[in-house]
Amino acid sequence: MSVVFKDGATVLFQGDSITDASRSRQDASNMGHGYAAMASAWFSAEFPEKRVRFINRGISGNRAADLVHRWEEDCIALKPTWVSILIGVNDTWRGFDRNDPTSVESFEASYRTILEATNKTLRAGIIMLEPFLLPIPDNRRQWRADLDPKLHAVRALAREFGARLVPTDGIFAAAAARREMEFWAPDGIHPTPAGHALIAQAWLRTVGAIR
DSSP: OOOOOOTTOEEEEEESHHHHTTOOSSOTTOOOSSHHHHHHHHHHHHOGGGOOEEEEOOOTTOOHHHHHHHHHHHTGGGOOSEEEEEOOHHHHHHHHHSSOOOOHHHHHHHHHHHHHHIIIIIOOEEEEEOOOOOOOSGGGGGGHHHHHHHHHHHHHHHHHHTOEEEOHHHHHHHHHTTSOHHHHOTTSSSOOHHHHHHHHHHHHHHTTSOO
16 A cells, blocks of 8 residues: 655644643644654654655544534644544543543534534545543443444444544554553553554554555
8 A cells, every 4th residue: 555645745633632642732843742743753754755744733631522613723724635533532531530421423423523524625635543442440341331332433434434544442452462451551541652652553554654
């Protein structure tokens, strides 16, 4: 598979804290310290002649509805040619720690809204990453009943909108069979550097940058 980005493309990373990864709000070009930084740095080192520009606008704590509210400013106005989205775990989490659940129907509707806006206004390529969860600590196991329908909605939307799908949930499950879950994500949600590298590798494979 060849690289999907044309020369001079602009690639926007969007999502929650996993994408945010402590990026600087004072430096618009800062990519944070997570998978978005790793993937963009590796791509730029491997394909400098393509002059691809990368932007990170992930915001910690966001849910799909939050993306809807800021999509005009933090996506449409930036005019990306590709949009990469990782969202969903907070739509599950808030139902358990704040008694503020998001139904799968509401989650899917919000996600559909930003995908439709991206298609209609930008005609940008779309990369969707599955929300993922490891069962650590043990009480995270009960979260799967809420997350799994949202995960299936993401997969269905990716098919419908012709997006490239990064199978993040399965990748973390497979990685946890190779080494203890704490090595990849100590709280089951936020990746370690090794966990972020897993995402970056999968993302790069999905866009044809590595095999």
